[in-house]
Amino acid sequence: xxxKRAVITGLGIVSPAGNDKDAFFGNLIRGVSFVREIDxxxxxxxxxxxxxxxxxxxxEGIFNKRLLKKLxxxxxxxxxxxxxxxxxxxxxxxxxxxxxxxxxxxxAIGGWGFAEVELRDLYTGGLRDVSPYQATAWFxxxxxxxxxxxxxxxxxxxxxxxxxxxxxxxxxxxARAVMTGKADFVLAGGAEAPISPYALxxxxxxxxxxxxxxxxxxxxxxxxxxTGEGAGILIVEEYERAVDRGASIYAEIKGFxxxxxxxDPVKPDPSGVGLARAMEGALGSAGLVAGDIDYLMPAGMxxxxxxxxxxxxxxxxxxxxxxxxxxxxxLFGNLLGASGALDAVTxxxxxxxxxxxxxxxxxxxxxxxxxAVSQKGLSVVKDIRRVMINSTGRGGVNACIVxxxx
Amino acid sequence: xxxxxRVSRVFVDGIGMEPGEVTPNACLKDDLGIDSTEMVEVVVAxxxxxxTKIPDGIIHGGITVRDVVDYFGRSIQ
Numbered sequence: 001x002x003x004k005r006a007v008i009t010g011l012g013i014v015s016p017a018g019n020d021k022d023a024f025f026g027n028l029i030r031g032v033s034f035v036r037e038i039d040x041x042x043x044x045x046x047x048x049x050x051x052x053x054x055x056x057x058x059x060e061g062i063f064n065k066r067l068l069k070k071l072x073x074x075x076x077x078x079x080x081x082x083x084x085x086x087x088x089x090x091x092x093x094x095x096x097x098x099x100x101x102x103x104x105x106x107x108a109i110g111g112w113g114f115a116e117v118e119l120r121d122l123y124t125g126g127l128r129d130v131s132p133y134q135a136t137a138w139f140x141x142x143x144x145x146x147x148x149x150x151x152x153x154x155x156x157x158x159x160x161x162x163x164x165x166x167x168x169x170x171x172x173x174x175a176r177a178v179m180t181g182k183a184d185f186v187l188a189g190g191a192e193a194p195i196s197p198y199a200l201x202x203x204x205x206x207x208x209x210x211x212x213x214x215x216x217x218x219x220x221x222x223x224x225x226x227t228g229e230g231a232g233i234l235i236v237e238e239y240e241r242a243v244d245r246g247a248s249i250y251a252e253i254k255g256f257x258x259x260x261x262x263x264d265p266v267k268p269d270p271s272g273v274g275l276a277r278a279m280e281g282a283l284g285s286a287g288l289v290a291g292d293i294d295y296l297m298p299a300g301m302x303x304x305x306x307x308x309x310x311x312x313x314x315x316x317x318x319x320x321x322x323x324x325x326x327x328x329x330x331l332f333g334n335l336l337g338a339s340g341a342l343d344a345v346t347x348x349x350x351x352x353x354x355x356x357x358x359x360x361x362x363x364x365x366x367x368x369x370x371x372a373v374s375q376k377g378l379s380v381v382k383d384i385r386r387v388m389i390n391s392t393g394r395g396g397v398n399a400c401i402v403x404x405x406x
Numbered sequence: 407x408x409x410x411x412r413v414s415r416v417f418v419d420g421i422g423m424e425p426g427e428v429t430p431n432a433c434l435k436d437d438l439g440i441d442s443t444e445m446v447e448v449v450v451a452x453x454x455x456x457x458t459k460i461p462d463g464i465i466h467g468g469i470t471v472r473d474v475v476d477y478f479g480r481s482i483q
Contacts, residue, residue, distance in 0.1 A: 065422045066423060069422055131447070132444070132446035132447050132450075133443065
């Protein structure tokens with residue numbers, strides 16, 4: 001079967017660094033940090049109490065309160081991002097064949113903010129005090145379902161739960177769905193809402209979050225990642241259809257690699273071989289070689305083992321010729337299951353604007369890393385044609401996508 | 407506050423409907439779009455508003471706002 005081509009024609013975000021893609025990207029280029037001490041609830045006793053928080057999801061101006069009160073924050077942000085992405089792509093969903101439209105989204109932890117309150121009410125008030133929407137608000141496929149219902153989308157749909165690699169995989173498998181003709185276009189990406197008392201506690205107990213409140217991957221002083229909340233949704237569309245309707249095309253999803261380490265239930269393989277295979281798989285499926293990549297966006301999980309594993313992978317793939325790299329999510333937090341979607345948006349914007357955000361958060365590279373990005377100052381203007389983006393999830397999940405500007 | 411106003415308050419403030427939607431002849435399912443899950447919320451909210459347990463089957467999608475008002479008019483008396 002001759003594969004079709006999958007391109008990105010719309011970007012929608014809800015993020016700590018802004019909900020407008022241009023404002024968001026401008027903040028990354030300027031190196032503005034949106035990581036701050038959590039003030040939504042009393043987090044003073046949490047070991048890690050800094051995060052990137054969304055001030056306003058923007059959903060209230062678009063969706064009615066009767067719907068919003070039934071949703072956890074991760075679904076609310078997903079709806080807002082979906083609306084932005086469809087608008088950006090110029091897609092009027094009511095005129096589309098909605099059986100040919102798909103949804104593939106990812107998240108890591110589901111809708112805990114809603115569930116926490118209902119659990120409190122269950123134990124303090126009893127069964128009848130629990131909202132009937134608890135059943136449909138908390139579960140990981142809720143954003144997919146709510147978008148499907150709101151827009152009447154009835155095509156190929158999935159929710160992918162694979163820790164921090166979730167939305168990365170969603171975008172990769174959305175591209176495959178389009179390439180194999182399962183859908184004309186797919187809303188792809190993910191959402192995460194970890195800034196609630198119980199969800200944040202769970203993240204804390206993973207032992208992978210920074211206690212000093214700084215997100216500095218590959219730096220010798222780093223002690224973990226800082227989390228954040230938000231959503232990112234991309235319109236992944238069949239190329240010829242996009243051209244026929246005169247859509248603006250940000251990039252083609254040229255390559256996708258997905259592997260597992262098979263080493264440890266939580267930790268990555270120190271050798272980085274699994275991630276390197278994902279990166280090589282993405283290059284191979286794109287018909288490219290390492291030297292074709294202009295800009296690298298590492299997973300940057302900011303744990304010693306994670307960083308050393310990833311630096312080994314980068315060295316295996318690129319040798320001494322590592323391209324310019326940036327980890328702009330260090331400015332607004334790692335959105336866990338949504339981080340890959342925000343990175344993909346950033347990558348698209350970098351190619352579109354010809355400017356790569358080179359903020360990495362790393363000032364003093366860890367000598368134990370075979371390769372370590374360092375802070376080389378603020379953004380440099382480059383002619384960026386191809387971007388490689390990595391994600392790694394607990395359990396040794398590795399994902400890599402390669403985007404190419406047309 | 408009249409029973410009509412109290413019922414209306416449940417639909418508007420509790421459920422999140424627009425005041426103009428909640429008219430006496432509005433059917434809960436066909437006009438107000440209340441599905442089975444939302445019906446649970448409606449029944450619990452009405453029970454809290456009127457401080458009484460509503461027997462199963464009284465409030466359902468096929469009735470109107472006026473029917474709800476009439477029910478509480480009878481049950482309160």
